[in-house]
Amino acid sequence: MDTSDKGGPEVVCWRDGALDGACLASARYGEHKFDRHLHDELVIVMTESGAGQCHTRAGSEVAGPGSVLVFGPGEYHSGEVWEGREWNYRAIYLDMEGLGALGAVFSPDSRPDKPLLIPPGLYQDAHLAGLLVKAHASLDEHGSVSLMERQANWWAAMGMLVGRYGQSRHELGEVRREARKIAQVREYVAANYARDIPVDELAELVGLSRYYLTRAFCKEFGLPPHAYATQVRLLAAKRMLAAGHSAATAAAAVGFYDQSHLNRLFKRAYGFTPGTYAALKPGH
Structure with missing residues (x-):
């Protein structure tokens, strides 16, 4: 579904019946600033062209092609198009159902109260970014890719993401x-x-x-x-x-x-x- 305003950014969002707990988006922004906000999903962003600068408590980073940007649920952040040029990206929003599905497949020891964790941050990983973009593109609402192929692309990309960067949450020590x-x-x-x-x-x-x-x-x-x-x-x-x-x-x-x-x-x-x-x- 196209959510763009006339003369504004182009943002398309959709869900795919092949996936549990995932919302997908494809966006093209010119000069634009995002106010500080948070999501209740895990957000995974793959830049196709241009770049975006993102600000979190950990600092500021610029996400360009070949990178994977991850925001955790409840993580407060803001940003803008890098140097006011253009930022074209694809994004995956995984809610608790989606994280639970990933955990059941890739981290069987995870529990609902300790879901699978992909640590927030910017990952410079062109191979992973390419797999995620391929999976995302095959899930495009206008595509004609078979259900079997869409799911295969999805699990291949998620498997690499979890295998390289995922971890189960550990018990926290005594909190101050x-x-x-x-x-x-x-x-x-x-x-x-x-x-x-x-x-x-x-x-x-x-x-x-x-x-x-x-x-x-x-x-x-x-x-x-x-x-x-x-x-x-x-x-x-x-x-x-x-x-x-x-x-x-x-x-x-x-x-x-x-x-x-x-x-x-x-x-x-x-x-x-x-x-x-x-x-x-x-x-x-």
């Missing part, structure tokens, strides 16, 4: 007391995102000052609590849109001022509008 408090704040915000939570309420919840809480939250998660709440609202709106609700209904339900507020933030984060995302249908 303050880190546990900040995690508690994050969970509280995620559970109450639909209302405007005062910072005082969060500070009282964990017994920290407003200033220290905000600074520690930014250090741990890359953004202040109010901005994290906005990202959680956007993810909740995406789920409602995918379930068939209107943008106006979603905006009201997740706590945005109105539909235009949702439209503006959604497009700045994801590159297209809630209406075009809602029209996304599974491929056949």
Whole structure:
């Protein structure tokens, strides 16, 4: 499905019936900036031409041809087209179902509470990038490749990705007391995102000052609590849109001022509008 606006970026998104838990996208951007945002999927980006600069807590990196860029679920990031030129890329969005399917095949010891992990970062791996692009292209909604070939390409590419860079999550050691408090704040915000939570309420919840809480939250998660709440609202709106609700209904339900507020933030984060995302249908 084409989600481009007239005169704007060209973005096509689709799902393929051959895959579990995967959404696919092909994008062509001229001069463009992506606001800081997060996804609730694992995101894998393969650049075909041009380049994009991406910013995470780990720093800034430029993704060009022959590279594979990975963002973890919940990882806050932003970016722009490198030097304002052009960025053409293909992307794979794997939700928990998709990660579970990968884990069942390539990491049998993985569990739902410890899913397979592809560490976030930029991988300069032309061979892997080529396999991923080949698999992605065969899953194009306009293609005529057989189901057997599409699946074979997919599993070959995923097998190399997991084999080279995948790992099972290990048990975390004893977490610092303050880190546990900040995690508690994050969970509280995620559970109450639909209302405007005062910072005082969060500070009282964990017994920290407003200033220290905000600074520690930014250090741990890359953004202040109010901005994290906005990202959680956007993810909740995406789920409602995918379930068939209107943008106006979603905006009201997740706590945005109105539909235009949702439209503006959604497009700045994801590159297209809630209406075009809602029209996304599974491929056949």
